[in-house]
Amino acid sequence: MLLSIKNLQAAVEDKQILKGINLQVNAGEVHAIMGPNGSGKSSLASVLAGRENYEVTGGEVLFDGKDLLELSPEDRAREGLFLAFQYPVEIPGVSNINFLRTALNEIRAYHNQPPLEAKEFLKLTRENQKLVEFDAKLTNRSLNEGFSGGEKKRNEIFQLAMLNPKLSILDETDSGLDIDALRIVANGVNKLRSEKNAFIVITHYQRLLEYIVPDFVHVLYDGRIVKSGTKELALELEEKGYDWIKEPVTSESI
């Protein structure tokens, strides 16, 4: 098992956001997490990546057998966890390429590997640029500075390709993308899918799942996974909306 989440609970400033999440992800699988706004989808991604303002109040997360919650954000990344940000940050003055080289070499150092030779790094960069259709001109620019929404999301997938993580969490990577950009992002992900890695795709819309076909679909509502199923569940949600999901939970809690 690559990821095992048991009864995960988390709060922000005393407000309980995650109220007992259970989720198992094996290598080779793609899991979609859907749900209405404010249900806790992005919070789950943030807690897994180690964002500081979240306080874990209960439960456990094992990542490749290690206690994930004990690790610093950078060590989670070094262990092979990748979060594609919903809102990638613009950092003027840090070049995309320098950032990637630093990241890659810090991850390698963690695994006692020597830094990548300049030539190898360049080769890897070229290959992955092509794979995810990332404009070479953007690689030398400042990190995300002045990038369009689509370019930023593509840059997330480009980074994903470069760092080659075991588990990738795509946090609403599709939001704000036109259909062409969405197709490019999805194609990139599909090319990177393998028996050795896994993806958690967080989305509000079923549209993305036409391109990245999930093995499992989970519905998150009010900090819990209230329904799980196969890709057909996504279609059902598209048709019926989220209201039918909400009812049983609310009545249960009363």
Next chain:
Amino acid sequence: MITTTSLYDQLISFYNNTAGSGQQWLSDLRSRAFEAFSTQGFPTTKNEEWRFTNIAAFLKEDYSLQPGAATLQDIKKSNGIPSFDAHEIVLKNGMLNEDVNIRGITVTPFRAALKDDRLKSYLSKYISLEKNAFAALNTALFQNGVVIETAKNIIADKPLHLIHVYNAEDPVFVNPRILVIANKGSKTEVVESIYVKGKSPLFINNVTEAYIAENARLDQYYLQTTAPNVRLVNFTQCVQSSDSLYNNYTYTLPGADFVRNTLHLDLNGTNTESHLYGLYLTGANQLVDNHTSVHHLFPNCMSNELYKGVLMDNSRAVFNGKIYVHQDAQKTNAFQQNNNMLLSNKAVIDSKPQLEIFADDVKCSHGSTVGSFNNEALFYLKARGIGEIAARNLLVNAFAFDVTNKIQIPAVREYVEKLITKKMSEAYDYQ
């Protein structure tokens, strides 16, 4: 007035022993300068220009005005700037001992240059001695330093690297003087760095004057990273004639306990362009003060100033930038920006941008910001496997980028960028 009796008395007797020699115009100037200094005394925090900068503690030492011999022992090649191809000019305690041969550029020891009456029209011509005690003191006492003159239409083939070497085996107070004359149509780059031997207090009271004639260009780089025992007061008076370009790069990094840079720029002709870039990365108990003033006196001139500060540990920094747009200076473009990052709870910045406009058809702006790390950016970098220290280094270099990427000499740029990373990792907040 600070009455550090021993230093003040010494300065007076030193003056009485050295003055009076040389031409009449020079002894008149020195006498006027000394009068200006003794009337003002060393500045205290009651003086508006020194409000945030208390220098009393730095003057208390038992300074001698006669430094011991300075040698080049232990000094690294190019004073530690890797692959920097430049004409090196080494000043030992302000003295130039070797002849320097550069095509189209003369470098003369100040002592010899003073025999030339032509200097009368340059020396302290634009410095307000009555308002600048340190500059007045330097004018009254200085013996050493150099005059650098670039001949008409000469484009220097390489930058000049002025290395100031000092002996601080005993406490010493020095008054070096630099005069740069860039004649019509010339182009000169001068990089200044400091090397200090010995750990006793060294007070450097430097004055630089730069005259940039019509259509000439001068780039001045001050690389200020030395040892804690150094107290540096660096006064620069620059005068630009029509159609000239002046770039000043002032980079202060951890090292000297106290640095005060005063930069006055007089735009004395039309259609001039000036860029003032400053970076202060401060650590330990450093106090770094940058005062600049730009005087727009004629129409159609452009000045652009960007100073960035990164403060660590217990350090303090002061920024004061003034722009005066005089009544005749229509169509002026004047910009000034000061941004600061406070990386420690104990660090303090006092930032004061000032703009005074007496013309009515100008474009001017000024601004000042103080912030810390952008936590979202820090998290983004960490989420890619980059550790805390490397992430902070990246962000500080990124913050400084707007200023460091303006350095036009690649070797100097690389040196400054690497120094930022090195000095940050040495700060005790990071350990």
